[in-house]
Amino acid sequence: MTLTQKATGRAAPIARRGSTFGLVLGLLAGAVVFATWLAVSIGAVSVGLAECWGIVADQLFPGSVARTWTPVQEQIVWDFRLPRALLAILVGAGLAVVGAVLQALVRNPLADPFLLGVSSGASLGAVAVFVLGASTLGGLSLSAAAFGGSLMALVLVYVLAQRGGRLTPARLVLAGVALHFLFQAIYSYILQQAQSGRAAQQVLFWLLGSLGGARWEMLPIPAVVLGAGVAYLLVQHRPLNALAAGEDTATSLGVHVGAFRLQLFVLTSLLVGVMVATSGAIAFVGLMVPHAARLLVGADHRRVLPVSALLGAAFLQLVDIAARTVDAPRELALTIVTAVFGAPFFLWLLRRRA
Numbered sequence: 001m002t003l004t005q006k007a008t009g010r011a012a013p014i015a016r017r018g019s020t021f022g023l024v025l026g027l028l029a030g031a032v033v034f035a036t037w038l039a040v041s042i043g044a045v046s047v048g049l050a051e052c053w054g055i056v057a058d059q060l061f062p063g064s065v066a067r068t069w070t071p072v073q074e075q076i077v078w079d080f081r082l083p084r085a086l087l088a089i090l091v092g093a094g095l096a097v098v099g100a101v102l103q104a105l106v107r108n109p110l111a112d113p114f115l116l117g118v119s120s121g122a123s124l125g126a127v128a129v130f131v132l133g134a135s136t137l138g139g140l141s142l143s144a145a146a147f148g149g150s151l152m153a154l155v156l157v158y159v160l161a162q163r164g165g166r167l168t169p170a171r172l173v174l175a176g177v178a179l180h181f182l183f184q185a186i187y188s189y190i191l192q193q194a195q196s197g198r199a200a201q202q203v204l205f206w207l208l209g210s211l212g213g214a215r216w217e218m219l220p221i222p223a224v225v226l227g228a229g230v231a232y233l234l235v236q237h238r239p240l241n242a243l244a245a246g247e248d249t250a251t252s253l254g255v256h257v258g259a260f261r262l263q264l265f266v267l268t269s270l271l272v273g274v275m276v277a278t279s280g281a282i283a284f285v286g287l288m289v290p291h292a293a294r295l296l297v298g299a300d301h302r303r304v305l306p307v308s309a310l311l312g313a314a315f316l317q318l319v320d321i322a323a324r325t326v327d328a329p330r331e332l333a334l335t336i337v338t339a340v341f342g343a344p345f346f347l348w349l350l351r352r353r354a
Contacts, residue, residue: 021303024296028310032089035317039085040077042321044329047073056082084214087278088320089313090222091211092285094275096312097230098268099286100293100304104244105264106161108172110349112287113150113272116172117179119283120187121153122146122269122276123207127187130203131194143221147273153179154269166247209282209334211320218278225274229267230305236260237302244299283335284342285312291349 040052047055051069055077058065095113102111102118113119125145140148160175161168187207191200206213233240239260242250250257275282289312290304297303316334323332 021297024307025310028307028314031314032310032317035314035321036085036089039088039317039321040081042325043076043081045073045076047077052077079216080214083216083219084211084320085317086219087211087214087222088316090219090226091275091279091282092289092312092314092316092319093309094222094226094229094271094312095282095285095316096289096293096308097226097233097305098271098275100290100301100308101233101240101264101268102286103290104240104301105261105268106158106172107244107246109291110173110287110346112284113268114281114283115180115287115346116157116176117153117183118150118157118176118269118272119276119281120180120183121156122150122273123281124183124187125149125273126277127190127203127207131190131200143274143277145273146277147270149183150272150276151266151269153183154265158265205333206280208336209280209338210331211279211334212331214278222274222278225270226309229271230309232267233305234302237300237305240264240301241299244301279334281335282316282338284338284345285316287349288342288345289315291345 037049037052040056041047041049047069051073054065054067055069055074058067058074059078098113098118099111102113102116103109105111106116123146125140125148126142128149129140129142129145156179157172157175160179161172163171191203194200194203239250239253239255242253242255243257243260247257250260290308293304293307293311297307319334319337322337323334326332326337
C-alpha cells in the first residue's frame, strides 16, 4: 500500500465520523426547534403553529408579518410559553452536561446530580432563602445559596465515597442516596416550620421540578453560566477524557488530577445550583441523556457534551409538554414525568453493572 493510500485510508474514517457527528448535531438542533414550536403552541388556549411563528417574528421585527392572532394569544405565547420553553432548553441542557461530567469525574455510569445528592444540596440552599429570607443568610441570592448547597453536597459525597484514597462505585451511590435523604429531611423541616402552609406547599411542588414561573428576566443568568461552562468543558475535553479513563491514566498524560477535579467540582456545582434555583430539582435527566449521547457519538467528550446538551434540551421540552397536558388543567411536577423513564433506566443500568 502506498503512502497516499495509507493517508487516504486514515482520512476516510475520520471524514465519515465528522460528517456523522455533524448530521447528529443538525438533527438534534432541528428536534430542539420542533419541540420548542410544540411547547409554545400546546396549552389550555390553542395557538396555531403559524400564529406562533408570526407572534415571535412580530416581536423581534415589528410589522414584518400580518397580524392573524388576538392580543390574548400574543400575551400567552410571548410572556408565558416562550420563556418557559427557552428555560426548559437551558435547564435540560445544563443537567445533561452536568451528568456527563459527573459520570467522567467519578467514573460511575450511575452518577447523576439528583442521585448523588447534589440537587438536594442545592434545593436545601434555595429553600433556606425562600423560607428564612436572604437577609438571614447574609444577603445570599437564590442562585448563590443553591450553588453553596450543591458544592457542599458534592464535596461530602466525594469524601464519604472514598476508601483507601480511591472512589468506589457502591460507596458513591450509597453516600449520595444517604445525603439526598438527609438534605431532604432538613429542608422538609424548614418548610414545616414556615408560617404559611400554602407557601410551603408551593415550594414543595417547585422542588420536584417546575417551569411554571419562567419569565424573560430569569433567562440571562442560566444562559451565561451554561454557555461559559460548556465552552470551558469543550476546551478541556482531553483532560476530561483522560480522567474518565482513570486517575493513573490521567496522571501519566500530564493532567493535574487534584486541581482539575476541583475545577470540575466548582463548575458542576455552579451549573446545578443555577438550574435548581430556576426550576427546582429534576431527577434522571443527567443520568439518562449522557448514555444516549454516547450511544450516538461515542465516548469522546468533545462530541458527548454538545450532543448531551441538545438531547437534554429536547427531552425536557417534551417532558414539560407532558407535565402540562397529561392531567390538564392541573400541572404535574417534572420529576413525576422523568421518573417514568428514569427509574426503569436506572434499574436496567444496575442489572447491566451487576
